[in-house]
Every structure is written in C-alpha cells, then in structure tokens.
Amino acid sequence: xxxxxxxxxxxxxxxxxxxxxxxxxxxxxxxxxxxxxxxxxxxxxxxxxxxxxxxxxxxxxxxxxxxxxxxxxxxxxxxxxxxxxxxxxxxxxxxxxxxxxxxxxxxxxxxxxxxxxxxxxxxxxxxxxxxxxxxxxxxxxxxxxxxxxxxxxxxxxxxxxxxxxxxxxxxxxxxxxxxxxxxxxxxxxxxxxxxxxxxxxxxxxxxxxxxxxxxxxxxxxxxxxxxxxxxxxxxxxxxxxxxxxxxxxxxxxxxxxxxxxxxxxxxxxxxxxxxxxxxxxxxxxxxxxxxxxxxxxxxxxxxxxxxxxxxxxxxxxxxxxxxxxxxxxxxxxxxxxxxxxxxxxxxxxxxxxxxxxxxxxxxxx
Numbered sequence: 001x002x003x004x005x006x007x008x009x010x011x012x013x014x015x016x017x018x019x020x021x022x023x024x025x026x027x028x029x030x031x032x033x034x035x036x037x038x039x040x041x042x043x044x045x046x047x048x049x050x051x052x053x054x055x056x057x058x059x060x061x062x063x064x065x066x067x068x069x070x071x072x073x074x075x076x077x078x079x080x081x082x083x084x085x086x087x088x089x090x091x092x093x094x095x096x097x098x099x100x101x102x103x104x105x106x107x108x109x110x111x112x113x114x115x116x117x118x119x120x121x122x123x124x125x126x127x128x129x130x131x132x133x134x135x136x137x138x139x140x141x142x143x144x145x146x147x148x149x150x151x152x153x154x155x156x157x158x159x160x161x162x163x164x165x166x167x168x169x170x171x172x173x174x175x176x177x178x179x180x181x182x183x184x185x186x187x188x189x190x191x192x193x194x195x196x197x198x199x200x201x202x203x204x205x206x207x208x209x210x211x212x213x214x215x216x217x218x219x220x221x222x223x224x225x226x227x228x229x230x231x232x233x234x235x236x237x238x239x240x241x242x243x244x245x246x247x248x249x250x251x252x253x254x255x256x257x258x259x260x261x262x263x264x265x266x267x268x269x270x271x272x273x274x275x276x277x278x279x280x281x282x283x284x285x286x287x288x289x290x291x292x293x294x295x296x297x298x299x300x301x302x303x304x305x306x307x308x309x310x311x312x313x314x315x316x317x318x319x320x321x322x323x324x325x326x327x328x329x330x331x332x333x334x335x336x337x338x339x340x341x342x343x344x345x346x347x348x349x350x351x352x353x354x355x356x357x358x359x360x361x362x363x364x365x
Contacts, residue, residue: 004056010041014062015125018046020158041122061086064223069097083147085111090227091167110138118215132344135160175231189214293345295338
C-alpha cells in the first residue's frame with residue numbers, strides 16, 4: 001500500500017492519476033515544468049503543488065515518451081521517491097533510453113494505462129479515467145519486487161486492471177489498437193479541412209466517431225508516433241494493400257460483366273472482415289471470448305430511471321444489448337441485469353454504487 005506519491009507532469013493522465021490517488025487517501029505532490037499546469041491540477045484536487053520534503057513511496061513520470069528517461073534520471077538524482085514508474089504509450093524505445101541514461105533500474109518499472117481522451121491538460125482530467133481499464137506494466141529483470149508491488153498498489157487504487165507484457169509485444173499491440181487508428185482518423189479528418197459548408201452541414205455522428213481521436217494534441221502524438229514508427233508502419237502497410245484493393249474494386253464497379261462481379265465480391269469480403277473485426281471488440285460472441293459477470297440493479301420504476309442506468313452502463317462498455325430487465329412477482333420488484341466483462345465487473349459495480357445505484361453480483365457469476 002502506498003501512502004505518498006509524486007506526479008511529474010500534470011497533463012490529462014498525470015492529473016487524472018493524482019485525482020484517483022488523492023480520492024483513495026494518498027498524499028500526492030504535483031510537479032511540472034509548466035508551473036501553471038501543476039497549480040491548475042492542485043486547484044482541481046489532484047494533490048499539493050511542489051516537491052515533497054522527503055522521498056515519497058512512488059513517483060509517476062507522466063511526460064511524453066522521448067522525455068521519460070531524462071526526467072526519470074533527474075528525479076532519481078533528487079531522490080524524489082523510493083520507486084518510479086511512467087505512463088508512456090511506447091515501451092521499447094523508452095526502455096532502451098532508460099538503460100542508456102544511468103537510471104537505477106531496480107526502482108523503476110515501465111507502465112502504460114490504456115485510457116485517455118482527445119482532450120488534453122489538467123482541466124480534461126477525471127478521477128475515474130482508469131476505472132476498469134487495462135494498465136500495462138513492463139518490469140525488467142532488474143526490477144525489484146518492492147518496486148513492482150508499489151506500482152501494483154497504485155494501479156489498484158486507480159481502479160485499473162494490471163497486465164504484465166514485454167515492451168516489444170506491447171508496442172506492436174498498441175500500434176494496432178491505438179497508434180495506427182489515430183493516424184487513420186487523422187487522415188480522414190484532414191480530408192475534411194477543406195470541405196465545403198454544405199458538406200460539413202451533413203456531418204453526423206458517424207463521421208464524428210471516426211475522427212474523434214484526431215482532436216488529440218499534435219505535439220504529443222508526434223512524440224508517440226516517432227517512438228513507435230516501425231510497428232505503426234507495418235500496420236499501415238497492410239492497410240494500404242486493402243485500400244488499393246478497395247480502390248480497384250470501386251473503379252471496376254463502373255463497368256458490367258465478370259470484372260464487376262469480382263469487384264463486388266472483393267467489396268463484400270472487406271465489409272465482412274470489417275464486421276468480424278468489429279465483433280472482436282464489441283461483441284461477447286466475437287473472436288475473443290469474454291467471460292461475463294451479471295450485475296443486478298434493483299429499480300423503483302421511476303420515470304427515466306432505466307435510461308439513466310443505460311447511460312451509466314454504456315460508459316463501461318455495456319450497451320443496451322447487455323442489459324435486460326427482470327420482474328419478480330414474489331418481491332414485486334423490477335431489476336436490471338447487466339452483463340459486465342469479468343475483468344472490469346468489480347470496477348463497474350463499485351462505480352455504479354458510487355453513483356447511488358444498489359448493485360449486487362448475481363449468484364454463480
């Protein structure tokens with residue numbers, strides 16, 4: 001259990017972590033090269049401004065990937081903490097830079113919370129940002145058990161689910177599920193930059209969903225992308241092949257005959273593969289089976305109550321299809337049964353309870 005912490009870098013992630021730890025009783029110190037950002041984070045309740053008078057239990061280096069090693073080395077020289085971690089979204093390049101910087105590696109473990117927003121800065125932060133989210137840890141052979149335990153304690157206090165990975169495995173995975181999608185969204189958003197007013201007037205939720213992450217800070221994403229370039233390039237290379245095949249198919253649909261039939265089959269194949277990929281992420285019965293835990297929420301049947309519960313549940317990846325209503329004649333009670341992914345079920349239960357819902361885990365889940 002950690003009682004004191006320091007956050008170096010008070011952007012979205014650093015401030016959100018300060019808010020989460022402070023809420024759980026940890027005394028947090030906030031440091032940032034931009035003093036105004038740290039003071040804003042302090043004003044939001046993420047901790048106290050300024051360094052501690054003695055080493056804290058854990059220091060979190062929440063700066064862009066290319067700055068982690070230098071900031072970590074500087075803070076270790078100042079004896080800021082007994083243990084250190086970072087939140088950079090690229091781990092191989094960070095680990096290499098750390099190994100070359102003279103950092104005391106037994107007191108350090110790399111980390112990456114899989115949470116974020118298209119918004120940045122301390123004003124965008126929120127204490128619940130990490131609830132139920134995966135938090136990757138990349139301990140090296142030198143990492144001490146005491147260091148790992150302190151970081152695991154912080155992850156638990158933030159409500160996240162720890163996952164230990166090799167740095168290279170992590171980087172290839174985030175290239176697929178985060179970095180390449182961000183660039184694809186950026187490419188589509190760039191097409192809209194010169195669009196006519198008439199076209200933009202037609203923009204609905206579909207295109208907003210596609211380009212949402214493109215609103216992220218360009219400076220930060222430049223740092224992230226340059227640090228994981230080869231892994232991202234491999235994903236985009238495969239995507240380019242699909243785009244070229246799709247372009248050929250669409251052009252061939254202009255004519256009739258066998259070429260058109262072949263092009264239509266190619267288009268259908270792509271759409272079906274896209275649907276399969278969508279199911280892998282969104283559907284319990286997709287390619288990646290996800291164990292579910294049933295959460296029971298008693299309802300009083302008041303106006304708008306079910307809609308409020310649906311809105312709350314959707315924030316945790318449970319859509320309307322994962323909710324069913326049950327009426328008990330014996331108890332004359334209406335209940336909602338929520339199918340929550342097992343790894344995040346407890347975080348969902350706790351957060352719903354914090355919001356005033358009475359939640360129990362169904363027997364046998």
